[in-house]
Structures are given as structure tokens and as C-alpha cells.
Amino acid sequence: MTQVNDFSTLPIDLHFDALPAHVAVIMDGNGRWATQRGLPRVAGHRQGAKTVKDLLRCCKDWGIGALTVYAFSTENWRRPMEEVGFLLRLFDRLLRREMVEMQREGVQIRFLGDLSPLPDRLQDLMQEAMAATRHNQRVQFNVAVNYGGRQELVAATRHIAQQVSCGALSLDQIDEETLSRALLTHPLPDPDLLIRTSGEQRLSNFLPWQLAYTELYFTDLLWPEFDRAAFYQALRWYQGRQRRFGGLVAAPIAQGL
Ligand code: IPE
Ligand code: IPE
Ligand code: MG
Secondary structure, three states, X not given: OOOOOOOXXXXXXXXXXXXXXEEEEEOOOHHXXXXXXXXXXXXXXXXXXXXXXXXXXXXHHHOOOEEEEEEEEHHHHHOOHHHHHHHHHHHHHHHHHHHHHHHHOOEEEEEEOOOOOOOHHHHHHHHHHHHHHOOOOOEEEEEEEEEOHHHHHHHHHHHHXXXXXXXXXXXXXXXXXXXXXXOOOOOOOOOOEEEEOOOOOOOOOOOOOOOOOOEEEEOOOOHHHOOHHHHHHHHHHHHOOOEXXXXXXXXXXOOOO
């Protein structure tokens, strides 16, 4: 009898040594998922939260060390106040509810973005969660909230300019490493794989520097539909890619962490 894969462990046709060390995800399509079902858009966000929770667990189960998800962009403030308010309350509720489990599962959580416009209570919760999990090693979970890639680059440029102006750094010392170090994702390696759901094929201001050489995977599935089987498909696709980094010979797709 053939065994049905329940995806609880790494499927045998995925090579552990060739898994991406860092996966980035633009979780898109929550609103459309809900609208298709005659539900309010926020029902899609609620369902999407379940999807991300399982993807994080899947990364842990399969041995992928870092997951970075785009949860709220600097442009998402343009949405109706009720939707923004719902999302902020959802982050608050999820953080409270999931902290114990994240600790138990060895998740280190970090929030990437300018947290200062968020409600004080949510900021405190986020800081507490980052502090409480900072020594966890199993999976690094980055949640981009009020994140914008261009804003990140502006902030990094200011930081470097300040170092130059106070004499701590000279102009000719500035290289790619200097910039990478000034970004919010430091010290993580750049993502090996980016997944965007819902059929859109754009970056929407997500990690423009870090994705320079990342493999880009687009799927028509809406975010709440993106289950382990879909992640498996994305990883199969990834393992079939040849990463040449400008050369002629394919670099081995190996764990870089
Ligand atoms: C992504 O889903 C979640 C966030 C941006 C918070 P959307 O809310 O963008 O869903 P669509 O794209 O409108 O379907
Ligand atoms: C990108 O999705 C932001 C997040 C997933 C958080 P959007 O739905 O906001 O992107 P656009 O507006 O389609 O570019
Ligand atoms: Mg969208």
C-alpha cells in the first residue's frame, strides 16, 4: 500500500542539504479569498494567520532555519481604518496566544519595520516577545510590520552617513557589507527563495536589497490556501533551479546558514 504523505516530516523527494536556509514570503490574497466566499475581507486575514502559523511549524519540522513574512507594509496604512485596526488587533491577539508555543518550539521572533506608529501596547508586546525568544535557535521568524524596503534603505543610508560624519567610518570603507549590516535583516543571510501568492508578480517594496539574487516563486493560490502541499511544490521548484550568480556554472543549492 502506498503511504499518503501527510507532510509532517520532510517529504523524501526533497533534499535536506538543498533546502533554502532562508525563505521570504509575501502573503497576498487574503481579501480576495474572503470576498470569493461572500465573507468580509477581515475573515481572510484571520484565515491567513492560521496559514502562517502552519508554515512556521512546517519550517521547523522540515529543518528550514529562517522565515521572513510580510505582514503589513508601509503602504498598507492606505486601507480603510477598520481593516487596519483589525489587523493591528489580530497581531496583538496572535502574539499573546502564540507566545508560549513559540517558546516551546524554539522560535526566535523578530519584527522588522518602524514599530513606532503602532499602538503602545502592541509595541510593548512585540519588544517583550523579541526579548523573551532571543536565545531560541530552532527557527528564526521575522515578521515585517510597517516595513518598507525603500524606507529601510533610507534609514541605512542615514546611519552610514552619520558614522562618516562623526569620523567612525571613511568613505572608502563603505562596501556591500557595510550596507547589509545596516539593514533590519542583519545578521541573517539573504533569502534563497521568495514566495508570493495570489498571482501578483511584484515585490511591493519588500526587501529590495536582500532579494537581489533570490529565486522568485509566484503562485496563483491565495494566501489562506497556501498549505504544506503548496510549500512542498515551491520547494520542489526551488530545488530544480540552477543558481549561477552571474557565472556559468550552477552553484550547489546548499544550506548557507
Ligand atoms: C495580504 O492580503 C495581507 C495584507 C496585506 C495584510 P490582502 O489583504 O492584500 O488581500 P488581497 O490582495 O486584497 O486579496
Ligand atoms: C503586499 O501586499 C504587502 C503584504 C503582503 C503585507 P499588498 O496587497 O499590500 O500589495 P499590492 O498593493 O498588491 O502591491
Ligand atoms: Mg493584496
